[in-house]
Amino acid sequence: MSKYWSDIVRQLNPYVPGEQPQDQKYIKLNTNENPYPPSPAVASAIQSYPVESLRRYPDPESSELRQALANYTGLEAEQIFVGNGSDEVLAHSFKAFFQGRDAILLADIGYSFYPVYCSLYQVSYAPVPLDSRYRIDVADYRGANGGIIIANPNAPTGIALTLAAIKDLLDHSESLVIIDEAYIDFGAESATGLIAQYPNLLVIQTFSKSRSLAGIRLGYALGQPALIEALNRVKNSFNSYPLDRLASATAIASLQDDEYFQLCRKRIIDTRNRLNKNLLDLDFEVLPSSSNFLFARHALRGGADLYAGLKKAGILVRHFKASRIENFLRISIGTDDECAALVKALNALL
Numbered sequence: 001m002s003k004y005w006s007d008i009v010r011q012l013n014p015y016v017p018g019e020q021p022q023d024q025k026y027i028k029l030n031t032n033e034n035p036y037p038p039s040p041a042v043a044s045a046i047q048s049y050p051v052e053s054l055r056r057y058p059d060p061e062s063s064e065l066r067q068a069l070a071n072y073t074g075l076e077a078e079q080i081f082v083g084n085g086s087d088e089v090l091a092h093s094f095k096a097f098f099q100g101r102d103a104i105l106l107a108d109i110g111y112s113f114y115p116v117y118c119s120l121y122q123v124s125y126a127p128v129p130l131d132s133r134y135r136i137d138v139a140d141y142r143g144a145n146g147g148i149i150i151a152n153p154n155a156p157t158g159i160a161l162t163l164a165a166i167k168d169l170l171d172h173s174e175s176l177v178i179i180d181e182a183y184i185d186f187g188a189e190s191a192t193g194l195i196a197q198y199p200n201l202l203v204i205q206t207f208s209k210s211r212s213l214a215g216i217r218l219g220y221a222l223g224q225p226a227l228i229e230a231l232n233r234v235k236n237s238f239n240s241y242p243l244d245r246l247a248s249a250t251a252i253a254s255l256q257d258d259e260y261f262q263l264c265r266k267r268i269i270d271t272r273n274r275l276n277k278n279l280l281d282l283d284f285e286v287l288p289s290s291s292n293f294l295f296a297r298h299a300l301r302g303g304a305d306l307y308a309g310l311k312k313a314g315i316l317v318r319h320f321k322a323s324r325i326e327n328f329l330r331i332s333i334g335t336d337d338e339c340a341a342l343v344k345a346l347n348a349l350l
């Protein structure tokens with residue numbers, strides 16, 4: 001703290017990411033990264049990248065990447081906004097659509113970055129409790145509000161809403177609805193197909209999880225052109241060049257290798273289903289996951305205790321101290337070997 005800090009900075013409560021130890025000694029199942037490398041097409045795009053071109057600024061509109069995403073999603077390029085990770089796209093969205101409005105609605109147990117953006121942009125919010133089984137009930141989102149943001153599948157629960165539920169939410173909402181689909185490729189249905197019908201729907205996706213590209217920082221928003229224009233107005237008042245040239249080339253290469261993408265996705269889903277069963281056998285309750293992680297609590301042992309025991313055994317998982325979830329562990333799906341090591345360590349601990 002210093003007298004030079006602004007009032008807003010004094011009041012910030014910044015996001016705390018999962019541990020990112022810079023040595024290799026842990027099996028890392030704590031930040032929902034993909035256990036598999038990016039597509040070989042990504043490796044060759046980077047290796048053959050014309051370094052000479054880096055002296056030039058990138059295309060401020062990222063036209064080539066937006067066209068590639070348009071082809072991939074079946075939307076038009078003018079319906080797509082790209083940014084430096086979906087966290088940046090989310091931040092711009094809070095600024096573009098939520099700032100200066102009534103309180104927005106968000107799940108009381110959800111992605112903990114949303115309240116952080118609220119504090120940065122002085123947006124007020126009303127937390128909507130998950131039901132007794134940790135699910136979102138869209139009927140709870142019908143009160144007056146300045147906007148709605150929901151992660152689907154939700155984090156850290158991993159539970160997905162059906163497309164019918166999202167449609168029901170939109171049918172009863174006058175305000176802007178953001179669906180954060182960071183984990184959509186691991187088993188839930190995307191709301192992208194509803195964009196033509198709903199001018200108040202913004203869908204946000206990322207290359208970080210299902211495309212193994214957390215390190216390249218690339219996220220995007222999908223919505224009707226008027227919403228995309230709002231995001232561009234914010235972006236062009238903040239940083240005209242959020243995506244570097246290598247990031248765009250990398251993302252385009254990843255989109256071109258659908259076979260590899262489908263293979264990794266399927267592998268992770270298969271491993272998740274096996275680990276789910278292993279955890280049930282060890283007396284865990286496991287929430288039904290449509291994501292690349294499991295949220296589970298043991299019948300007898302507390303979450304903090306198991307987290308610490310696993311860390312000692314060289315395995316990092318995520319533990320949250322918040323009420324109602326303090327006995328859960330959020331376990332990212334690793335390779336089969338990594339998950340087997342986890343099961344072995346849990347067996348020893350229990």
Ligand SMILES: *Cc1c(COP(=O)(O)O)cnc(C)c1O
Pocket residue numbers: 084085086087088111151155180182205206207208214217218219
């Ligand atoms: C990981 C995650 C993000 C952020 O992804 P980046 O694109 O890496 O910034 C956004 N929303 C949720 C729910 C996430 O879990």
